[in-house]
Amino acid sequence: MKKNMSVLKRTRQAEKAADQNQHYISMMKTSVKKVRNAQTKAEAEPLFKAAVSTIDKIAGKGVIHKNNAAHNKSALAKHISKLS
Numbered sequence: 364m365k366k367n368m369s370v371l372k373r374t375r376q377a378e379k380a381a382d383q384n385q386h387y388i389s390m391m392k393t394s395v396k397k398v399r400n401a402q403t404k405a406e407a408e409p410l411f412k413a414a415v416s417t418i419d420k421i422a423g424k425g426v427i428h429k430n431n432a433a434h435n436k437s438a439l440a441k442h443i444s445k446l447s
Contacts, residue, residue: 404446
């Protein structure tokens with residue numbers, strides 16, 4: 364790897380961005396897990412709304428692709444429709 368200043372700075376920035384992105388991905392996984400662990404539809408509805416908001420926020424920041432966000436929201440909606 365080169366040792367010039369621009370390469371070193373770019374490496375530092377990439378590591379910082381990766382840490383921040385990992386935080387957002389962890390937030391998304393936690394919100395999705397809460398919805399999936401809900402026992403009833405009434406319990407899952409507000410959690411779903413919060414999870415969708417989190418997923419949209421993360422997709423807007425560019426941490427995940429918009430199609431990935433749509434896939435996750437669709438899977439959660441399908442899961443909720445199966446609950447009683």
